Amino acid sequence: MIIAEHISKIFNDIRAVDDISFKVNEGETMVLLGTSGCGKTTTLKMLNRLIDASSGYISIDGKNIFDQQPEILRRTIGYVSQSSGLFPHYSVEENVSVVPKLLKWEKTKIRNRAQELLEQLKLPLEEYGHKYPDELSGGQQQRVAIARALISNPPVLLMDEPFGALDPITRAGVRQEFLNLPELKKKTIVLVTHDVQEAFELGDHICLMDKGKIIQAGSAKELVLKPTNAFVRNFFDHQRLFLELSAVTFGDIWSITNPGNFDFQDNIQTASHAEINASTSLWAGLEILSNPGKEKLTVRNEEANALKIFTTPGIQEAYKTLKQQI
Ligand SMILES: Nc1ncnc2c1ncn2[C@@H]1O[C@H](COP(=O)(O)OP(=O)(O)OP(=O)(O)O)[C@@H](O)[C@H]1O
Secondary structure (H helix, E strand, C coil), rough: EEEEEEEEEECCCCCEEEEEEEEEECCCEEEEEECCCCCCCHHHHCCCCCCCCCCEEEEECEEEEEHCCHHHHHHHHECCCCCCCCCCCCCHHHHHHHHHHCCCCCCCHHHHHHHHHHHCCCCCHHCCCCHHHHHHHHHHHHHEEEEEEEECCCEEEEEEECCCCCCCHHHHHHHHHHCCCCCCCCCEEEEECCCCCHHHHHEEEEEECHHHEEEEECCCCHHHCCCCCCHHHCCCCCHHHHHHHHHCCCHHHHHCCHHHHHHCCCCCCCCCCCEHHHCCEHHHHHHHHHHCCEEEEEEECCCCEEEEEEEEHHHHHHHHHHHHCC
């Protein structure tokens, strides 16, 4: 768990980070979101002491980070920066092996672990291990950087715009791979981005920052549906409908839809049906229904141990009702 209390950073006379506090529970991903210059990177770098806070307190897994030597602290925290930050004269294998070597792991252990991780990231060691960063695409370099950050199995991972340098299509692909990485399931992650969609996809919690302050912290749903002020509301205005529908799940509209609208006579195996889980967003559901021939969604709610059938008008109606209730 990461705890930051009243942290500030003043550069000369610039208050880059201004008295912010947050907590990231074990296994959670927290996103620092905001426009350029709002203090995201400075906040992130204070967590592994690449920048020392001017004031405030930070602990990671119960230990005060200021009691630890920065170099030692950084060996226990994975870090991925915006540019991959790979050493250009090191091969892929040498790049990912840097931290385990510092930790004096045995050669075979390092090789096996590098092999395991690079395999997961679709860069098999036999094929890519000997290559140099400039022989790789941007997306591949970024995946090596992720492998390097994960190799010593740190419980905490800090990521600064990790997909920022990639084109939108590669970016979506690498992000999807990242989301599905089994390695990440238990990690405590802090991720910096200015991309709202990325924040919504990856963050359990989002801190929206402006001028060094956290303006609102909460889930994507809370931020987009219950903004605490005009700044937050305006921040999401340009993609509002998409963001709202991405943040609301079928589980959220479950109780306001008619329990009788599941027709048990309906054969849910027919081609006009698709089956999804109640944790799916309304946007993803509507995308499926926009496919020719798909007319109904069978939504399975594991918690309620129930099924319901949804159509596009039914989803729109329920969503309108939900918005009136907020
Ligand atoms: N080393 C430094 N010396 C002086 N000012 C700095 C330094 N690093 C950052 N700043 C200033 O602190 C403020 C916050 O910078 P920071 O890099 O944390 O913002 P950011 O939200 O990460 O921006 P971006 O998305 O552009 O990276 C900016 O005004 C920046 O100019």
